[in-house]
Amino acid sequence: MDSVNNRRRVLLLGAALALPFAARGQTACGAVTPQDMEGPFYKPGAPLRASLAEAGSAADKMLLTGVVRAADCKPLANVSLDFWHADDKGEYDNAGYRYRGIVTTDWQGRYRLETNLPPPYSGRPRHIHVKLQRVGGRALTTQLYFPGEARGADRALVVKMERRPEGRIADFDFIL
Ligand code: FE
Numbered sequence: 164m165d166s167v168n169n170r171r172r173v174l175l176l177g178a179a180l181a182l183p184f185a186a187r188g189q190t191a192c193g194a195v196t197p198q199d200m201e202g203p204f205y206k207p208g209a210p211l212r213a214s215l216a217e218a219g220s221a222a223d224k225m226l227l228t229g230v231v232r233a234a235d236c237k238p239l240a241n242v243s244l245d246f247w248h249a250d251d252k253g254e255y256d257n258a259g260y261r262y263r264g265i266v267t268t269d270w271q272g273r274y275r276l277e278t279n280l281p282p283p284y285s286g287r288p289r290h291i292h293v294k295l296q297r298v299g300g301r302a303l304t305t306q307l308y309f310p311g312e313a314r315g316a317d318r319a320l321v322v323k324m325e326r327r328p329e330g331r332i333a334d335f336d337f338i339l
Contacts, residue, residue, distance in 0.1 A: 192236040196337045197319050199306040202292060204255040209245055209263040214277040217261070222251040222279035224330030227307075227322065230272045231295065231337045238272025239339060245294040246276055253284030280309075280331055288312035301339050309333075 216224055231242045247263045249255055256262060262281070268274045283289045290306045308321045322333040 192232055192234060192338050194319075194338065195234055196303060196305060196339065197316065198304055199317065199320060201294075201304045202306075204257065205247060205292065205294070206257065206260070206263060209247065209260050209265050211266070212264045213266055213275060215246070215262050215264045216277050216279050217250075220251045220279040222282065225278055225280045225333055226330065227276045227278065227291070227333045227335065229274060229335045229337065231268050231274060231339055232272055234338055238268070238270075239297060240268055240270045240272060241298050242268045242272070242274075242339065243296045244268070244274050244276070245296070246278070246291060247293075248278070248281040248291040249284055251279060251282060253282050283312070288314065288317070295337060295339055297339055303337070303339055307333075307335055 231239045231244070233239055243265050244267070245263075245265045247255070250262055262278065264276070266274050266276050278291075281289055281291060289309045289312055292306050293304075295303045295305075306317070306320060308317050310321055310324055313321050320335075322335040324334075325332045
């Protein structure tokens with residue numbers, strides 16, 4: 164009898180401890196998103212725009228979305244994400260701003276970028292570069308990779324991706 168009561172007490176205590184987390188609807192956020200090389204092709208001054216996609220591109224269209232959170236799981240509003248990547252021939256636009264653009268997170272920490280899926284180039288797996296900047300706070304330079312292509316530590320930076328008739332749907336959440 165005592166042991167049943169004790170077990171019940173332990174279960175109730177466990178439920179009480181778990182409740183505040185469940186009530187917030189949040190799970191553990193995990194580790195801060197790792198940084199990755201900037202590479203030689205970053206160019207400051209990219210325009211604020213939600214779409215980099217080009218009608219004439221031979222590459223699939225891709226919609227990349229996700230949420231930016233702090234290490235305590237809170238969604239971060241007004242984080243800027245400065246994206247740059249290669250065109251369908253594996254070239255960066257160093258003269259202008261093709262495939263370069265900045266988007267910002269909304270009040271729920273969500274971001275959204277439409278573009279074309281870049282190809283692999285120069286022996287590197289397919290990737291998208293990004294610099295995140297929190298207002299008055301932390302900055303992060305990293306790269307996103309694609310399923311089945313990343314190597315080693317880069318596997319922590321792989322997007323979830325679905326292929327649909329209208330294009331690719333990619334998803335990645337950052338912890339800043
Ligand atoms: Fe690159």
